[in-house]
Amino acid sequence: MDREPTSAPRGRRRSWPWRRNDGRLRRWPFVLGALVLALLIVILVFDWNWFKGPVERAVQAKTGRAFHIDGNLDVDLGRTITLRGERLRFANADWSKQPQMASAQRAEIDLALWPLLRGKLRIPEIRLTQPNLLLETGPNGQPGNWNFGSSDGGTQVVLGRLLVQQGRLRFQDVPGRTDIDVSVDSLTSQRRRGAAAPPIAVAGDGRWRGNPFTLKGSTASPLELSESDHPFKIDLRGSAGSTRAHMRGTLTNPFQLRVFDLQLSLVGTDMQHLYPLLGIAMPSTPPYQLDGRLKRNGEIWRYEDFNGRAGDSDLAGTVQIDSAGQRPFLHADLRSRRLDFDDLGGFVGAPPRTGAGETANDEQKAQAAKLAVSAKLLPSTPYDLGKLRAMDADVRWKAQRINAQTLPLDAMDAHLKLNDGVLLLQPLDFGVAGGNIRSDIRMDARKSTIATRAQISVRGMQLGKLFPDGQLAKEASGAIGGEIALAGTGNSIAQMLGSADGSVAIGMGKGHVSNLVMELAGLDIAESLKFLVTKDRQIPVRCAFGDFAVRDGVMDARALAFDTTDTLLVGSGNIDLGDEKLDLLLKARPKDHSILSLRSPLRVAGTFKDPTFRPDFKALGMRGAVALALGAIAPPAALLATFETGPGKDVDCVGHHAK
Numbered sequence: 001m002d003r004e005p006t007s008a009p010r011g012r013r014r015s016w017p018w019r020r021n022d023g024r025l026r027r028w029p030f031v032l033g034a035l036v037l038a039l040l041i042v043i044l045v046f047d048w049n050w051f052k053g054p055v056e057r058a059v060q061a062k063t064g065r066a067f068h069i070d071g072n073l074d075v076d077l078g079r080t081i082t083l084r085g086e087r088l089r090f091a092n093a094d095w096s097k098q099p100q101m102a103s104a105q106r107a108e109i110d111l112a113l114w115p116l117l118r119g120k121l122r123i124p125e126i127r128l129t130q131p132n133l134l135l136e137t138g139p140n141g142q143p144g145n146w147n148f149g150s151s152d153g154g155t156q157v158v159l160g161r162l163l164v165q166q167g168r169l170r171f172q173d174v175p176g177r178t179d180i181d182v183s184v185d186s187l188t189s190q191r192r193r194g195a196a197a198p199p200i201a202v203a204g205d206g207r208w209r210g211n212p213f214t215l216k217g218s219t220a221s222p223l224e225l226s227e228s229d230h231p232f233k234i235d236l237r238g239s240a241g242s243t244r245a246h247m248r249g250t251l252t253n254p255f256q257l258r259v260f261d262l263q264l265s266l267v268g269t270d271m272q273h274l275y276p277l278l279g280i281a282m283p284s285t286p287p288y289q290l291d292g293r294l295k296r297n298g299e300i301w302r303y304e305d306f307n308g309r310a311g312d313s314d315l316a317g318t319v320q321i322d323s324a325g326q327r328p329f330l331h332a333d334l335r336s337r338r339l340d341f342d343d344l345g346g347f348v349g350a351p352p353r354t355g356a357g358e359t360a361n362d363e364q365k366a367q368a369a370k371l372a373v374s375a376k377l378l379p380s381t382p383y384d385l386g387k388l389r390a391m392d393a394d395v396r397w398k399a400q401r402i403n404a405q406t407l408p409l410d411a412m413d414a415h416l417k418l419n420d421g422v423l424l425l426q427p428l429d430f431g432v433a434g435g436n437i438r439s440d441i442r443m444d445a446r447k448s449t450i451a452t453r454a455q456i457s458v459r460g461m462q463l464g465k466l467f468p469d470g471q472l473a474k475e476a477s478g479a480i481g482g483e484i485a486l487a488g489t490g491n492s493i494a495q496m497l498g499s500a501d502g503s504v505a506i507g508m509g510k511g512h513v514s515n516l517v518m519e520l521a522g523l524d525i526a527e528s529l530k531f532l533v534t535k536d537r538q539i540p541v542r543c544a545f546g547d548f549a550v551r552d553g554v555m556d557a558r559a560l561a562f563d564t565t566d567t568l569l570v571g572s573g574n575i576d577l578g579d580e581k582l583d584l585l586l587k588a589r590p591k592d593h594s595i596l597s598l599r600s601p602l603r604v605a606g607t608f609k610d611p612t613f614r615p616d617f618k619a620l621g622m623r624g625a626v627a628l629a630l631g632a633i634a635p636p637a638a639l640l641a642t643f644e645t646g647p648g649k650d651v652d653c654v655g656h657h658a659k
Helices: 030-044 048-063 113-117 222-226 270-276 343-348 360-370 385-390 491-497 515-522 525-533 622-635 636-640
Strands: 067-069 073-076 082-091 100-112 120-129 132-136 155-164 167-173 179-186 198-206 210-219 233-241 243-252 260-266 288-297 299-310 311-322 327-340 392-404 407-420 420-433 435-444 451-462 477-489 501-514 540-552 556-566 569-577 581-590 600-607 611-615
Touching: 048 067, 048 073, 082 113, 100 113, 113 120, 167 198, 243 270, 260 270, 270 451, 288 311, 327 343, 435 477, 477 491, 477 540, 556 581
Parallel strands: 120 155, 132 167, 327 392
Antiparallel strands: 067 082, 073 082, 082 100, 100 120, 100 132, 155 179, 167 179, 179 198, 198 210, 210 233, 233 243, 243 260, 260 288, 288 299, 299 311, 311 327, 392 407, 407 420, 420 435, 435 451, 451 477, 477 501, 501 540, 540 556, 556 569, 569 581, 581 600, 600 611
């Protein structure tokens, strides 16, 4: 038979956790509650400064550097633990003269709790107020003060964001004469959603390789430096003197600067100013602007695919520098579609032209003004021996077209090699007047005085193209060739030529010239007046040549002649390259007879800058006045006239000078 359920006896009490079966209270719940309450009270009122000592000792044990918290230390507990410290100081390396590497007025560090319980240290955010960081390169090849020796592995650290307010960063490289002092502030307004941290604004100045400079721009968060293979973005503008640079791109481990990929724009008044900044030995140039890709991989630096202008010339190409050797090695491949010839003046110590439409800096304008009033023409600015010895180089430069005010230049192909103070130009090739001038030049700068050798070949220059704007040269034709071999010593072009030994030989084979030119050269007045009032005609040229022996900078004429079917011009004398003086005597021997032919030699004298052409008027008598009148009608007569009558004999044109 089923039993009916029975209810609990009336009067039995309900069972509670804190009560025992006999009704008395249990003790442990109250003890636990008291402990929790006590812990909360301790957390709320506990002085976290008690941990300052242990924290300071832990940091010193980890880094080997003293660490001090001079202000309060506070902790907020939760899923994210926040550590706050005030007036923090971190000691510098023992070898540094500065006692502190880093300090901050206030620092807040957020720690994620749950990863910490699993042995991982994740720091979502670091906030620094008025931090100061000093980075120094070590003396005698020692690592920088940011190097704390080998790591023992330890707890894995994951860094998040860094926010900086009123920070200061200083970088010192005493051996490199570099001292950079910049302010840093987080650009919180540019913080992108999902980004690890906003970029850092930097602005400051200092000295780079001993040269004052300024810097402004932005970089990625410095926390990204914790990953040495992580690209570190920068966008910086710097200026040093008249040189300005804009760098944008990425660095890998910027403290070592061994790998980067940057777009670099350079603007300056003279490329030679790059030497004290970058150690790249460059000649003087007019103002320039270039833009290209700057890359570095270890010891190899490359400025790739740059283009721009230097003076009135366009310039493009790639430059590579290898700094691994005893001296930096520069390899360059340069191109110009249009090269302004005077922009090359810096290679020989001369300034560019400074007239209307020309590009030059203030220093070059002052140099040009000084040269304008000087009695000398050859460049006297000495080469910098330190630059010639500072690096090695292999440079190829090709120009498709050359703009020269007074020379009919067509193109240029130059190959420069520099090795241990010895410079070779093999070749230096200019297209000139339909032909070319090819030079092989060697400059040995290993001693205090440069020793120079030059071998120059002239081939196929067209007489008519040498003076394309001259009225009398329009009817001229003939191919000019020759050989020049010189060797001299000196540290400027003027000194080299002033001490030169060797030979100069220039000649022209068969061709044509204006008969008016030759009649004026002989000052056959009757024939000349006829051509002036009627029509000029061409006459054949049998040959022309000049052969000079050069010793101690003086060119002595061994043979000098210009032979046509009508007139023979012969000359003698010398040209002093050191004093830049001319002393030549030219005579014309007409091969026909004219009662008005005048006879007196023409003396070419004066200086390279101010030559004079004068006949012997005492010998001319009354006929000299007629010659002057004719010279007023046709100025070339005053330059070319000789005054010898009678039939001249044909000169020997079978020699090599006439070929």
